[in-house]
Amino acid sequence: DAGVTQSPTHLIKTRGQQVTLRCSPKSGHDTVSWYQQALGQGPQFIFQYYEEEERQRGNFPDRFSGHQFPNYSSELNVNALLLGDSALYLCASSLAYLDNNEKLFFGSGTQLSVL
Amino acid sequence: GNSVTQMEGPVTLSEEAFLTINCTYTATGYPSLFWYVQYPGEGLQLLLKATKADDKGSNKGFEATYRKETTSFHLEKGSVQVSDSAVYFCALKGTGRRALTFGSGTRLQVQP
Numbered sequence: 001d002a003g004v005t006q007s008p009t010h011l012i013k014t015r016g017q018q019v020t021l022r023c024s025p026k027s028g029h030d031t032v033s034w035y036q037q038a039l040g041q042g043p044q045f046i047f048q049y050y051e052e053e054e055r056q057r058g059n060f061p062d063r064f065s066g067h068q069f070p071n072y073s074s075e076l077n078v079n080a081l082l083l084g085d086s087a088l089y090l091c092a093s094s095l096a097y098l099d100n101n102e103k104l105f106f107g108s109g110t111q112l113s114v115l
Numbered sequence: 116g117n118s119v120t121q122m123e124g125p126v127t128l129s130e131e132a133f134l135t136i137n138c139t140y141t142a143t144g145y146p147s148l149f150w151y152v153q154y155p156g157e158g159l160q161l162l163l164k165a166t167k168a169d170d171k172g173s174n175k176g177f178e179a180t181y182r183k184e185t186t187s188f189h190l191e192k193g194s195v196q197v198s199d200s201a202v203y204f205c206a207l208k209g210t211g212r213r214a215l216t217f218g219s220g221t222r223l224q225v226q227p
Binding site for chain 2: 003004033035040041042043044045048055056058090092102103104105106107108109
């Protein structure tokens with residue numbers, strides 16, 4: 001049973017560029033959440049997708065956008081990259097109606113470096 | 116808004132020592148509380164959780180009790196092992212919210 005998989009594992013971009021990160025949820029899960037984890041900090045919630053719609057959003061600018069596909073996989077897009085966007089981006093999946101959506105399974109993350 | 120404060124690390128202990136990592140929170144209503152662990156090179160894993168006051172979450176020898184009167188959820192283990200070396204995150208999920216709010220993490224180093 002595959003867990004949450006994210007790609008790529010590492011990425012280097014320059015300021016102003018755009019990036020797309022991908023996530024495949026754990027088998028059977030229908031909800032995907034994205035978190036940003038800066039070095040030495042705890043993860044911060046970006047947004048959550050369920051039924052292909054953004055259900056809740058954290059305090060992130062519109063440069064951060066996402067998408068969920070019919071197979072429940074998800075993408076995170078970041079436009080006009082800033083140096084401060086350098087971080088580990090974590091994807092977490094869950095099942096909407098199990099444990100009140102509280103049992104999250106995290107991927108290993110994509111390490112984004114913006115130069 | 117919701118927030119979580121946990122003790123700064125690193126916490127360095129010898130094998131078989133007693134562990135406490137302090138966590139306090141600010142939230143309205145009745146949040147659910149969690150401890151997640153992040154081993155080197157791996158994603159976060161749920162260690163334990165508690166969903167209401169006075170609940171005790173436990174797993175792999177770790178315990179934490181939801182104390183509403185002190186807004187705390189301290190993590191404890193009676194005898195740590197080298198394999199427990201990791202970063203531990205306290206987190207909460209507010210009532211009606213979909214997001215987890217994490218603390219900044221506490222690195223635990225256990226020496227043989």
